[in-house]
Structures are given as structure tokens and as C-alpha cells.
Amino acid sequence: MNSNQIKLLLIIFIFLLPFIISFLLLDDYAEDKEWETTNYGELIKPILPITNIKINTESNISNTNSLNGKWSLLYYLKNDCLKTCEENIYLLRQVNTALGKDMDRLQRILMFDENIKYSSEFLTSYPGLIYIYNKPNSLHGLLSSLSDGESSILLIDPLGNVILKYSEELQGKKLLKDLKKLLKLSRIG
Numbered sequence: 001m002n003s004n005q006i007k008l009l010l011i012i013f014i015f016l017l018p019f020i021i022s023f024l025l026l027d028d029y030a031e032d033k034e035w036e037t038t039n040y041g042e043l044i045k046p047i048l049p050i051t052n053i054k055i056n057t058e059s060n061i062s063n064t065n066s067l068n069g070k071w072s073l074l075y076y077l078k079n080d081c082l083k084t085c086e087e088n089i090y091l092l093r094q095v096n097t098a099l100g101k102d103m104d105r106l107q108r109i110l111m112f113d114e115n116i117k118y119s120s121e122f123l124t125s126y127p128g129l130i131y132i133y134n135k136p137n138s139l140h141g142l143l144s145s146l147s148d149g150e151s152s153i154l155l156i157d158p159l160g161n162v163i164l165k166y167s168e169e170l171q172g173k174k175l176l177k178d179l180k181k182l183l184k185l186s187r188i189g
Contacts, residue, residue: 038181039164039178039181040166040171040174040175040177040178041155041164041165041166041174041175041178042164042165042166043163043164044146044162044163044164044165047161047162047163048142048146048161048162049159049160049161049162050064050139050142050143050156050160050161050162051064051065051068051159051160052064052065053137053138053139053142054137054138055132055134055137055139064139064160065160067107067109067130067156067160068158068159068160069158069189070105070106070107070158070189071105071106071107071155071156071157071158071179071182071183071186071189072106072107072108072109072155072156073092073095073096073106073107073108073109073153073154073155073156073175074109074110074111074143074153074154074155074156074162075088075089075092075108075109075110075111075151075153076111076112076143076144076147076151076152076153076154077110077111077112077116077118077151078112078144078147078149078150078151079116079151080116080117080118081112081116081117081118081119081122084168084169085118085151085168086122088153088168088170089110089122089123089126089129090126091170091172091175092108092129092153093108093126093128093129094172095172095175095176095179096108096128098172098176099176099179099180099183102180102183105183105189106179106183107128107130108126108128108129108130109129109130109131109132110123110129110130110131110132111131111132111133111139111140111143112132112133113133113134113140114133114134116133143162146162146165147165150167150168151168152165152166152167152168153165153166153167153168153170153175154166155178155179155182157186157188157189158186158188158189159188164178
């Protein structure tokens with residue numbers, strides 16, 4: 001082989017190399033393959049929209065659309081508000097405060113039905129916490145099926161889509177990392 005033939009083969013190889021690499025990587029991006037994510041919460045697949053659902057409650061919120069426009073941490077209670085519940089409500093406030101300048105982009109919501117026992121004195125000590133307590137309705141049904149009938153913390157985007165779910169055994173640092181990453185990357189809310 002002379003030098004001209006070697007140069008020709010090298011040029012052909014340079015142009016074929018991206019196709020060879022993409023073919024080898026194609027298996028890594030197959031549809032049925034589980035993608036690795038860096039979030040700590042459980043990603044909701046498919047995303048669950050909770051827009052335009054009527055809420056019958058004593059507060060000034062009558063529709064889930066009034067919750068839109070901000071990121072929301074919704075604490076959905078299925079059991080009486082005992083020690084774990086009180087610790088999580090406190091933790092949600094601490095996470096919101098730790099966001100610093102972005103704390104106004106997040107709202108905290110506590111949702112439970114009228115059968116749940118709670119301390120009204122405890123709840124009033126958390127200003128800025130939105131309470132939704134009423135008879136179970138369609139929103140309760142959606143959230144109950146999503147959280148497998150257990151209490152959970154749900155992250156809702158400003159458009160009204162539930163995107164992440166956290167168990168009641170919440171770790172504040174992990175939730176804070178997820179929120180900071182989302183708020184940094186998000187242009188909405």
C-alpha cells in the first residue's frame with residue numbers, strides 16, 4: 001500500500017467513525033431500557049396533571065388552577081397527623097427557607113380530608129402553609145391512587161403537573177437538592 005491509499009483509507013475511516021460509534025451506543029438508548037436519573041424523589045410516569053379540579057374547602061381555594069404559577073410541595077395525609085407528620089411539616093418549612101432567594105417560587109400545601117385528626121394550634125404556627133381539608137373528592141382519589149393509599153409528599157410544577165413523589169420518611173437534604181436543581185433549570189414559576 002502506498003501513502004495515497006493509506007490517506008484515502010484514513011479519510012474514509014474518519015467519516016465512518018461517528019456512524020460506528022453511534023451504532024455501538026444505540027443499545028444504550030433503547031426505549032425499554034431504564035434511564036438513570038439524578039433526582040431523589042420517585043419520578044411520576046406519566047406525569048399526572050391535576051388542573052381544573054374543583055376543591056370544596058373552607059379556604060379561599062376553589063379550584064386546583066389557583067395553585068398554579070408556583071412550584072408546590074403538597075403533603076398528602078392519609079393518616080392522623082402525629083409526630084412524623086408534624087416533623088415533616090416543620091421540615092418542609094425548613095427546606096423552603098433554605099432555598100433563599102428562590103423561596104417565593106415555592107408554596108407548601110397540606111391536604112387531608114375531614115376525618116383526619118390534627119392539632120389546629122400546631123397548624124396555625126406555620127404561616128404560609130396552605131391547608132386543603134374537606135370531604136374526599138376527585139382530587140383525593142387521584143392523589144390516593146398515586147401515593148398507593150399512603151401519606152406522601154408530591155412535587156407539583158407551576159403548570160399543575162405532579163412530577164415527583166417522596167415517601168413520608170423524607171430526607172430534607174435530598175429534597176432540597178432536587179428543588180434547587182429544578183428551580184435553577186426552570187424558567188417557569
